[in-house]
Amino acid sequence: MIDLLGYAAFFLTTALTYAILCLGLNLQWGMTGLFNVGVAGFAAVGAYVSALLTTPEIAGRLGGFDLPIALGWIAGAAAAGLCALLVGAITLRLRADYLAITTFGIAVAIDLFALNAQSITGGPFGIGFIPRPFIAWAGRPLLFNGAHLLLTGGVALILFWALERAGRSPWGRVLRAIREDETAALALGKSARAYRLQAFALGGAVMGLAGAIQAHYIGFISPLNYVSALTFLVWTMLIVGGSGNNAGAVVGAVGVWGLWSASGYLLNTLLASQYQARGSSLQIVIIGVVLAVILVLRPRGLLGERRIVSRHLEETGAP
Amino acid sequence: MNLQYLADGLLLGSTIGLGAIGLTITYSILRFANFTHGDMISWGAYFALTVAGLLGGIVAGAAVPLAPFSFGWTVVVATLIAMALTGLLALALDQLLFRRLRRRGSAIAMVIASFGASLALRSLLEFVFTPQPTYFSTELQFAVPIARGLRLTPDQIAVLGLTLVLFVACHLWLTRSQIGRAMRATSENPSLARVVGIDVDRVVRITWLLGGSLACASGVMTGLVVQIRPYMGFDLLLALFAAAILGGIGSVPGAVLGGLIVGLAESLGVWAGAADYREAISFLVLIAILLVRPTGLFGSRAR
């Protein structure tokens, strides 16, 4: 029973870190219509920056500043946000599919950097000994995982609130207008470029924060964590949950993470032992099929988008 | 920079160019960034590998290398069969997935779908064949000197030759055949194409078939001179996009030239000591072209 609770806390904590990634993507894609295939790259920036700042000093590698974890989180988010701002400044004027290709390229470039800049990132060996919050309770899994769940849940809740507040305000209304018809939004005097850049950078920062949280939860990062499969998983979560809807992003993250874990468990039991090492490939195939089916049959996802943007409108009753 | 780097760059560039031909044709007609093109390259290589293996088992002696090359008749025949198979795979994917999204008129949903399908296809290969690299032949090949400081293996020369042949064939197909002209017309203006009597749905089907078989050819070539891995096509994808955009979407000569430029740039990077960041170089080329001239070298249309 205790084991099960511990696992549940572990499962939910992991799912919530994905939910945060998903919230970032929802701001970019769901609300603003910016196609980002570099989710893994932005998460990696957040994770590595935070890890470099907070780990103890190690010979032969830059960093090791031993700073507090909270500072690492903030720096990780800021670095990823800055990165998104740069990429956005160059590419947001391009057609949607060129943006997709460029963000794809950014993720590849970040991955290469993580893999090869050994003196900074630890190369293929990654960075270990990343300080974990509540490490004193590591011997008591339930307490440790429970505390992490509370922490991650708290951060997710604050982000959810902040993104709902922003997204369901006149600001969010402009984002939605730009997504639907840029020319018409311009005619109303709304500068599409500035709003897009804000949304893209903020979304990147949220992804960076998620990357940092994950890194400090697991205590170890390596380039293997930030392959395109991560981007793909987050996209599937958002599409399944319902893009354009923050609650959908969270529901999708928990649901798809559940499906992912369950399929991993099932494949492990079902596959003959010589194939088990390859099981994770089959997991990806399963998620890919889920994505395709949702796109074809239910493109709005489980929850879909709310029709009314402004929360003030809901507060004052039916319009 | 010595000649050998130049030769390596040309060789790499011609495999990129070969892959980019298929990408640029399909991109211009299907009108979305198709991330599965890279995986069609991998699937094509594995199709060819499997068929060649089967043929070798059936026809005794067919697998004996055709001197001076490292591969035998089986690979040649298998490539032709695999091209057809990959074309059919691409067409099947269209019928199952992309056609339904196209009807809804959402180009960006097609990009998402292709991104997902790409990962699923690649993982399926990984599941069946394991991530371990494999080869058409384990025969050792000795590079022959071509000029001072420049050596190429016969296989590499064959790849250069085949790129040239396929480039000319594609170019002739698009400019001389009726269906090729219909494809160009569709890529330029689909609604006018309908008005002049072109069956656009048929053009789209042929485009998938052609794109798949070209991807397969590119996969076999890459497999011959490098190795066969489930990720081989995906790792090439960024370079392919860079080459196709650099050349101008829809331009076959542009794709080949773009491929050569990207290949040479990567090899220049290797020469300059940035071997580990080779793929990032195609990204830099891509960013540069998007900043300076998003329509590409041969592109005329603002798309």
Next chain:
Amino acid sequence: MSAFALEVADLWAGYEPDLPILRGASIRAAAGEIVVLLGPNGAGKSTLVKAIAGLVAISAGRTSLDGAEITHLPAHLMVRHGLAYVPQTDNVFVAMTVDENLRLAAFAGAGAERRARTESVYALFSELAAQRRRPAGHLSGGQRQMLAIGRALMVRPRVLILDEPSAGLSPRLVETVFAKLAEIRAGGIAILLVEQNARAALAIGDRAYVLVEGRERHEGPAASLWHDPEVARLYLGGLAAGDSESTP
């Protein structure tokens, strides 16, 4: 069967289901006849010819060629049935050469037959012959219009529909293009001509319809229409008619 090459009966069509632009339009064109379609802006002239060509969904009514129904035929099969349509804008493939534009016509027969047809187009539009290897994007506005018409003729249509071929052309060029239409008519083709430029169109036309609010409101021989007070009323009548209503 019907004596008319093109027959349109009580056609309803539009871009959105709840907003029909055509409201029961009926027109006819006989072989060897130029029929002019006039009307104030927004009357639905372009929509009518697009609906006939299969580019706008038809909700009710019937279109037929020499008596054979073509109402819901997909656009790309229209040329096979003998109907060629020349859109108003973007009507040539600019990245392809003049020759290639002509050869695109998919049902122009093979080999010798197609070469003969190509040469007859070049004979009709001699200006194009000199430019046959150049991309159509390099042509002038008038030459593009000729190329678009030439390409339509490649399929030897029985009905040729032109949507404002005079748009953007100088008066002299309009005259040249319209003179060619008269030549084409001599070959026994029915021509349906949508025009803003009524003066020039009525000069070569045989018969004309005035379309108002999605249906034909007036029909008559082209020669007499120019001075028909009814036509002036259809264009500007509202100004006088509405005036009395508005006075409080």
Next chain:
Amino acid sequence: MLEAVGVSKHFGGMRAVDDVSFRIERGQIVGLIGPNGAGKTTMFDLLAGAQRPSAGSILIDGVRVEREAAHRRLARGLGRTFQIPRPFAEMTVIENVLLAAPRQAGERLLWTWFRPGQVAREERENLDRARALLDFLNLSALAGEPARTLSGGQRKLLELARVLMAEPSAILLDEPTAGVNRTLRGEILARIAEINRRGVTILIVEHDMEVIARLCPRVIVMAQGRILREGAPAAIAADREVVEAYLGGAPA
């Protein structure tokens, strides 16, 4: 209050608008008509600021604005509608109107978090105005529906509501009844007349002569980039030169 002085616009060798001058006084409602290609749309774009004139000047309340961008002219009180309305199809009707409120505090990201009170107060005020406008234009029943469900005529009304939300003192209307059925057309005309009665200056480009006749005591006719006639509708309708201009080609 709105004045054009010697305004010309050349595209290459073509003179789309050629030395056009007119003056519209505060509170007037004027029709701008002419055959296709007469330069009406270009003139309209020049007034609204979508294009810059090659020569001449445009004045709002005596201030020269021909170099100012469209949204600056809106700030001076000159609004416009589009011939083909572009509502945000998936957004509700009322939010389409709310979006048009200029310079909203809630459009700043940081203020949505740190000045919620101000944002909420402003949004409530805007909501009241938007509801009143929808009432005025008989769209209240549809306020919560996505704009894509509106008919062509209702879209025209929404377009009017959007431009009114910016509280302009003059409005340029581009074919306010094109593609609208007869019943709704009457309603749109009545609303335009009412807007004008409340003191808003209006210039209408329209092909439907009946609309012009019912709304505008004064009509300007353009042909081939120039002003051909100016006067009362009935006199214009009887003018043979105007008729010939409509039937095409150069006046003989």
